[in-house]
Amino acid sequence: MSKVYNNRAWWLILPMLLLVAFSAIIPLMTVVNYSVQDVFDANTRFFTGTEWFKEMLNDPALQAAVLRQFAFSLTVLAIEVPLGIGIALIMPRKGWQASIVLILVTMPLLIPWNVVGSIWQIFTRGDIGLMGWSLRELGYGYNITASPVDAWITIILMDVWHWTPLIALLCYSSLRSIPDAYYQAARIDRASNWSVFYYIQLPKLTNVLVIGVLLRFMHSFMIYAEPFVLTGGGPGSSTTFLSQSLTTMAIGQQDLGPSAAFSLIYFLIILLVTWVFYTAIMNMQKDDIKAEA
Amino acid sequence: MEWMVWTTPTLVFFLVIAAILAGMTAWEVISPTVERKGFLLISTTRGDRLFIGLLSAAYIHLVVVGFTPLTIWVALGASVLWALILMRWG
Numbered sequence: 001m002s003k004v005y006n007n008r009a010w011w012l013i014l015p016m017l018l019l020v021a022f023s024a025i026i027p028l029m030t031v032v033n034y035s036v037q038d039v040f041d042a043n044t045r046f047f048t049g050t051e052w053f054k055e056m057l058n059d060p061a062l063q064a065a066v067l068r069q070f071a072f073s074l075t076v077l078a079i080e081v082p083l084g085i086g087i088a089l090i091m092p093r094k095g096w097q098a099s100i101v102l103i104l105v106t107m108p109l110l111i112p113w114n115v116v117g118s119i120w121q122i123f124t125r126g127d128i129g130l131m132g133w134s135l136r137e138l139g140y141g142y143n144i145t146a147s148p149v150d151a152w153i154t155i156i157l158m159d160v161w162h163w164t165p166l167i168a169l170l171c172y173s174s175l176r177s178i179p180d181a182y183y184q185a186a187r188i189d190r191a192s193n194w195s196v197f198y199y200i201q202l203p204k205l206t207n208v209l210v211i212g213v214l215l216r217f218m219h220s221f222m223i224y225a226e227p228f229v230l231t232g233g234g235p236g237s238s239t240t241f242l243s244q245s246l247t248t249m250a251i252g253q254q255d256l257g258p259s260a261a262f263s264l265i266y267f268l269i270i271l272l273v274t275w276v277f278y279t280a281i282m283n284m285q286k287d288d289i290k291a292e293a
Numbered sequence: 294m295e296w297m298v299w300t301t302p303t304l305v306f307f308l309v310i311a312a313i314l315a316g317m318t319a320w321e322v323i324s325p326t327v328e329r330k331g332f333l334l335i336s337t338t339r340g341d342r343l344f345i346g347l348l349s350a351a352y353i354h355l356v357v358v359g360f361t362p363l364t365i366w367v368a369l370g371a372s373v374l375w376a377l378i379l380m381r382w383g
Contacts, residue, residue, distance in 0.1 A: 029303070029307060030297065032303055032306070032307075033297070033298065033299055033300065033303040034298075036300065036302060036303060037298065037300060039298055045298055047300055047302075049302075049365075050358040050365055053355065053358045053359060054358055054359055056359075057355060057358070057359030057360065058359060058360075265355065268348075268351050268352070268355070271348065272348060272352070275344075275348065279335060283335050283336075286336070
C-alpha cells in the first residue's frame with residue numbers, strides 16, 4: 001500500500017505565520033534582547049549579560065510578590081472551583097427559572113475589569129459603601145486601606161464574585177449534556193446523591209474543569225486592573241501582585257532591562273505551571289482510557 | 294535593524310533555537326517519531342522531550358545565574374547534557 005501524502009496545504013498558513021511573527025514572536029524576541037542590555041536610547045546601550053536576571057531573582061520585593069501571587073491564585077482556585085460546581089448543580093435545568101438564573105449568573109462576567117474594581121471600591125468604602133458602612137455599623141472596624149487582612153479578603157471576594165460564574169457556566173453546560181437515561185439507571189440502582197455526583201456527573205465535568213482551572217489560573221496569575229483600582233497594591237505592598245510590580249518597573253521607572261528579565265521569569269513560571277497541569281490531566285485521561293479498554 | 298538594538302548573544306541564541314527546530318523538522322520527515330515511555334514515566338514524543346529539555350534548561354540557567362556564583366557556561370553545559378539524556382532515555 002502506498003498512500004500519497006500531500007502536505008502542500010501547509011503553505012496556506014504562511015500568511016498567518018508572518019502575522020504572528022510580526023505581532024508576537026518578534027516582540028517576544030525583543031524582550032529577550034532587552035533583558036541582557038541596559039538601553040537608554042538607540043545609540044546609548046550597554047551589554048549587561050546576566051546581571052538583570054541575578055538582580056531580579058534576588059530582589060526581596062519581587063520574591064514576596066511571587067509568593068503572594070501563588071497564594072492568591074491557589075486561594076481563588078480552591079474557592080471558585082468547588083463553589084462553581086455547586087452552583088451548577090443547583091441551577092434549575094428547564095423552564096423560565098433556568099433562563100433567569102442563567103442571566104443572573106452570567107452578569108458579573110460581562111463587567112469590565114476596571115468597572116469591577118470601581119464597583120468594589122465604592123462598595124467597600126466606610127463612609128458611602130454599602131458593605132463598608134454595614135460592617136462598621138455592626139462594630140467591625142473594616143478598612144481596606146489600613147488592614148492587609150481586610151484588603152486580602154476583599155480582593156478574594158471580588159475575584160470569586162467576578163469569576164465563579166465562569167466555572168459555574170462551564171459545568172452547567174456540561175451537566176446539561178448528560179442524557180436522562182443515566183439518571184434513570186441510577187434511580188433504578190437506588191444510587192445515593194453522592195454516587196450520582198461521583199460516578200456520573202463528575203467524570204463528565206473533568207474536561208471542562210481542566211479548561212476552567214487552566215483559564216482561571218492564568219487569569220488570576222496575571223490579574224492587574226481589579227486590585228489596582230481597589231487597593232492600588234496596598235496597604236503597603238500587601239496586595240501588590242506580579243503584574244503590578246512589573247508595570248511599576250517598566251512604565252513607572254522605565255527600567256526596560258530589569259523589567260524584560262522579570263517578564264521572562266514571569267512567563268517561564270506560567271509556562272511551567274500550565275504545562276505540568278495540562279500534562280498531568282492528559283495523562284490521567286490516557287490511563288483511564290487504557291483501564292477501560 | 295540598529296534601532297531594535299540586537300546583540301550578538303541574542304542573535305546566536307535565536308539562531309540556535311531556529312536551527313534546533315529546523316533540525317527536528319528534518320528528523321521528523323526522515324524518521325517520524327514514535328510515542329514512548331522512558332524515565333519520565335509519561336509517554337512523550339521527540340518534540341515533547343525537546344520542549345521539556347528547553348524548559349528545564351531555562352530553569353537551570355535561572356538557578357545558576359540567580360543563586361550560585363558559577364558562570365553561565367556551567368548552566369549551558371548542564372542543560373545540554375540534561376537535554377541529551379532526556380532525548381535519549383526520557
